[in-house]
Amino acid sequence: MTMGSWGFYAHKMINRAAVFTLPADMASFYKQHIDYISDHAVDPDKKRYADPEEAHKHFIDLDRYGESPLDSLPERWTNAIRRYPEDTLKANGTVPWQIYSSYWNLVDAFKSKNSLRILKTSTALGHYIADAHSPLHTTQNYNGGLSDQEGIHAFWESRLPELYAKGYSFFVGGAQYIDKPLQRAWQIVGHTYSLVDSVLLIEAQLNRKFAQNRKYVFERRNKLIIRTYSKTYSKAYHKALNGMVEKQMRASVILIGSFWYTAWVDAGQPNLQQLSGTAFIPDSSAHPLHTQSRPTGVSGGAPHQRLHHYAPKPYKKPFRLYSHGTMLWDDHRHAFHPDNYPHPLSARHEPGYSFS
Numbered sequence: 001m002t003m004g005s006w007g008f009y010a011h012k013m014i015n016r017a018a019v020f021t022l023p024a025d026m027a028s029f030y031k032q033h034i035d036y037i038s039d040h041a042v043d044p045d046k047k048r049y050a051d052p053e054e055a056h057k058h059f060i061d062l063d064r065y066g067e068s069p070l071d072s073l074p075e076r077w078t079n080a081i082r083r084y085p086e087d088t089l090k091a092n093g094t095v096p097w098q099i100y101s102s103y104w105n106l107v108d109a110f111k112s113k114n115s116l117r118i119l120k121t122s123t124a125l126g127h128y129i130a131d132a133h134s135p136l137h138t139t140q141n142y143n144g145g146l147s148d149q150e151g152i153h154a155f156w157e158s159r160l161p162e163l164y165a166k167g168y169s170f171f172v173g174g175a176q177y178i179d180k181p182l183q184r185a186w187q188i189v190g191h192t193y194s195l196v197d198s199v200l201l202i203e204a205q206l207n208r209k210f211a212q213n214r215k216y217v218f219e220r221r222n223k224l225i226i227r228t229y230s231k232t233y234s235k236a237y238h239k240a241l242n243g244m245v246e247k248q249m250r251a252s253v254i255l256i257g258s259f260w261y262t263a264w265v266d267a268g269q270p271n272l273q274q275l276s277g278t279a280f281i282p283d284s285s286a287h288p289l290h291t292q293s294r295p296t297g298v299s300g301g302a303p304h305q306r307l308h309h310y311a312p313k314p315y316k317k318p319f320r321l322y323s324h325g326t327m328l329w330d331d332h333r334h335a336f337h338p339d340n341y342p343h344p345l346s347a348r349h350e351p352g353y354s355f356s
């Protein structure tokens with residue numbers, strides 16, 4: 001099943017903080033482009049609108065593989081597809097293998113000495129590593145639907161960071177070389193998975209103590225009224241989680257820095273002061289609607305300044321997105337068309353609640 005991921009806010013914050021873990025030889029290049037690395041941190045989520053092959057890269061439902069999934073799942077993709085049909089593996093999510101493949105993409109990007117490639121692959125790798133640290137990215141009960149806790153996905157990874165991450169510390173020390181990147185990716189999801197029970201049980205306990213009208217509030221966002229978890233309820237959940245969100249964000253930061261560093265070392269430590277394409281033109285994915293569109297024509301201007309015209313491409317495959325504890329739309333009931341929404345991740349009121 002597909003799912004959202006750390007909100008825009010958390011992803012951007014995590015990628016940005018990871019830059020500060022890098023050794024001097026890498027730091028000046030990454031700091032020079034820190035806005036790109038932060039602003040594009042959610043590109044892989046946007047890509048899911050246009051690319052059906054994207055969604056499975058963001059999660060792995062480990063509980064679909066029995067009692068001890070890490071024992072039954074082969075570490076390597078080539079062995080995994082011998083044991084399970086490829087479409088089953090993809091349906092259950094592929095994030096650890098994706099981290100490994102993005103790491104190799106980054107090694108190649110460093111070898112190419114092309115700054116835009118390095119930035120794009122670093123940014124995407126950061127996204128997948130952060131997703132692998134979010135507990136509800138490792139379970140089929142990814143949004144609490146199996147335990148009557150719908151909305152918990154974005155509650156944990158968007159609402160809480162947006163309310164509290166400003167107070168977190170992202171001083172996590174320097175990036176470390178990772179000997180076995182694939183094994184490390186599996187360790188990450190294994191640990192993240194061990195947190196799933198707490199994420200769900202703590203919220204379930206809290207839910208029993210709160211009346212519904214204290215649990216939820218209605219907020220106006222982008223001209224729409226959405227239902228979200230109240231600050232009182234959020235505070236109580238955050239407190240009961242005992243630092244878990246901060247720990248997972250911090251772990252994401254150091255791991256992202258370490259994977260970037262490892263890829264750079266494994267590419268032979270290229271000099272990042274001497275790259276081609278440093279003055280790159282920002283790519284079209286800077287605009288959220290462009291990622292779900294395909295170019296239909298090219299206007300005039302110098303070749304390097306050509307503007308693409310985009311026509312919205314309605315999304316065909318079912319998928320889900322969440323924002324602030326509210327389901328943006330239900331893939332079984334609502335067809336998504338980008339024309340209808342100013343921003344693909346903008347909140348949309350829940351069916352059944354109308355305030356206009």
Ligand SMILES: [Zn+2]
Nearest residue numbers: 005045058131
């Ligand atoms: Zn994601």
